[in-house]
Amino acid sequence: MTNLKNIKVVVSDLDGTLLNPQHRISDYTKSIFQELHNQNYLIVVATGRHHLDAMAIIETLEVPVYLVSSNGARIHSPEKEELFAFDLESDIVKAALNVEIDPEITVVLFKENVWQTNRVNERLNAFQAELKYRPELVDYKTLEDFSAIKIFFSCDNHEKLVALKDAVLANSSDNLHHAFSLPTCLEFMDKSVDKAVAIEKVLEKEGFTLDQAVAFGDGFNDVQMLAAAGKGLIMGNAPALLKETLPNLEVITSNAEDGVAKYIASKILNKEFAVNEA
Structure with a gap:
């Protein structure tokens, strides 16, 4: 001790x-x-x-x-x-997102100055008293640069995040590790991070x-x-x-x-x- x-x-x-x-x-x-x-x-x-x-x-x-x-x-x-x-390379992030993602799940890529997301999520915005780090709505189907600091998913249904975690790791376990910062928040980082x-x-x-x-x-x-x-x-x-x-x-x-x-x-x-x- x-x-x-x-x-x-x-x-x-x-x-x-x-x-x-x-x-x-x-x-x-x-x-x-x-x-x-x-x-x-x-x-x-x-x-x-x-x-x-x-x-x-x-x-x-x-x-x-x-x-x-x-x-x-x-x-x-x-x-x-x-x-x-340390940033995740674009190809690694793109491969991680190349899975079926439930429409209830918010997807976020942490970038240097904005966070790119597929949907407005007021609960995530509420974590900031002032929006110092702003969201940017994007279409991941047409996005060209997937490089990111980390990948973040949010959903009220924990089981849906668990299923997504398994799907992402099936494709990307050599490059990524995960953590549930909250039961409603799933994050992926490079294995060295x-x-x-x-x-x-x-x-x-x-x-x-x-x-x-x-x-x-x-x-x-x-x-x-x-x-x-x-x-x-x-x-x-x-x-x-x-x-x-x-x-x-x-x-x-x-x-x-x-x-x-x-x-x-x-x-x-x-x-x-x-x-x-x-």
Whole structure:
């Protein structure tokens, strides 16, 4: 078991973890992360969101943050300098989409400045307080350039996404791996891309190791990150299957209850600050 006194790095997912159910960072969470910065902890946000979308969120913390976005396909410094980028080649994406896709499923290709989609999906738009990363309606039958940061599918029917996952992997398992960031969200990335791999790049740059990191997450795109960290913590609102997948990890209170901030205040920061802010 990792001694929390050895923790020097705090890593957190966004949706379902650092963000509350309204997709916002609470004032309490902001105050805790500002104290982390004051006490010289390295802060890393690791999310499936696109970097343009995520940057607008982490700016509200008002502290330096390394950003791992698109599940590890992009890394940005606290100064917003791009440190790492990996895109899927057009032919690989085109092959992955060359399957029967249920008309209820929203298809999204994450591009550098827009997300190309086959349909308007207001629920996806609602994840952004302001549309910093805008959708572009396209017809995939006539699209020429399929290159993308990642492939994203959304549907309320989880079983339809499971069937689609199986179909895509039947064609593309040599090039892609998948994750359900939410039961309603299926994502495909290059096999070399993962949050844990990207976080390790950041920590190596800063002179730390994963053993010195505490990580918080709630989705299956967090599995490797949670397993690799010195202390991995699962949100109480995470799917039961994730908790079963990582049975040795501690489950904390939900994102609706500021679970990340409360854990940091009580377990990592000094007691005086935790008592004053709790």
